[in-house]
Amino acid sequence: MDAAFWHQKWESKQIGFHRDEVNPLLVAHIDSLSLQSGQIFFLPLCGKTLDVAWLLSQGFTVKGVEFHEPAVIALFESLGLEPEIISLGALKQYYTETLIVYVGDVFDLTGKILGQVDVVYDRAAIVALPHEIRGQYAQQIVRVARTPRQLIISYVYDQAVMSGPPFSVPNAELAEHYGTDYKMTLLYTGDVEDGLKGRCPATECVWLLEQN
Numbered sequence: 001m002d003a004a005f006w007h008q009k010w011e012s013k014q015i016g017f018h019r020d021e022v023n024p025l026l027v028a029h030i031d032s033l034s035l036q037s038g039q040i041f042f043l044p045l046c047g048k049t050l051d052v053a054w055l056l057s058q059g060f061t062v063k064g065v066e067f068h069e070p071a072v073i074a075l076f077e078s079l080g081l082e083p084e085i086i087s088l089g090a091l092k093q094y095y096t097e098t099l100i101v102y103v104g105d106v107f108d109l110t111g112k113i114l115g116q117v118d119v120v121y122d123r124a125a126i127v128a129l130p131h132e133i134r135g136q137y138a139q140q141i142v143r144v145a146r147t148p149r150q151l152i153i154s155y156v157y158d159q160a161v162m163s164g165p166p167f168s169v170p171n172a173e174l175a176e177h178y179g180t181d182y183k184m185t186l187l188y189t190g191d192v193e194d195g196l197k198g199r200c201p202a203t204e205c206v207w208l209l210e211q212n
């Protein structure tokens with residue numbers, strides 16, 4: 001799942017992960033984060049998700065990272081926002097007062113560039129990555145975000161039935177990645193309606209991670 005894979009997905013409009021509605025699990029569980037208006041969400045691998053618009057409408061500031069630049073342009077356009085654009089080494093920063101998106105590889109982000117964030121919201125991010133790099137990804141998120149909380153939506157299913165993405169990230173694996181840094185609470189678990197991609201029975205989980 002290198003950059004070329006994702007650019008090709010976007011260019012051929014094979015973006016089944018992009019939903020036409022705000023994620024209902026975000027809306028249902030945001031109160032568990034005990035946040036106040038004005039606090040800062042970080043959405044790794046953000047695509048052009050409509051969750052950004054909803055978070056902004058709730059008074060939050062949003063930071064994201066995504067390496068398909070046309071998706072980032074589409075995100076700002078959909079919000080009617082005209083971003084300033086600056087270059088930051090390997091990354092570009094698209095920004096307005098309340099929305100900052102870094103265009104580039106999440107592994108090129110640094111804590112210094114990202115600055116303060118109050119919560120990481122991971123929807124279709126860790127599950128988008130193959131097993132070999134999920135550990136490095138989790139460490140990178142902990143390192144750069146230095147945040148007391150995360151809300152993670154994961155899938156669990158029989159990886160032999162379907163190859164990812166999205167990948168199955170079993171609860172024990174998630175605990176291996178984050179259990180040292182966070183207390184982990186399973187807020188929700190439920191069947192994916194009609195299965196993943198309409199064919200693979202799967203469970204969707206919502207995790208609250210709070211720093212130990």
Ligand SMILES: C[S@@+](CC[C@H](N)C(=O)[O-])C[C@H]1O[C@@H](n2cnc3c(N)ncnc32)[C@H](O)[C@@H]1O
Pocket residue numbers: 006007017018019044045046047048049065066067068071104105106107123124125128165
């Ligand atoms: C499954 S999509 C999820 C997008 C979004 N979170 C959503 O819920 O619609 C994964 C996204 O991550 C981006 N991506 C994958 N690997 C990345 C990386 N290493 N750095 C930055 N973006 C990446 C892809 O271009 C794609 O838009």
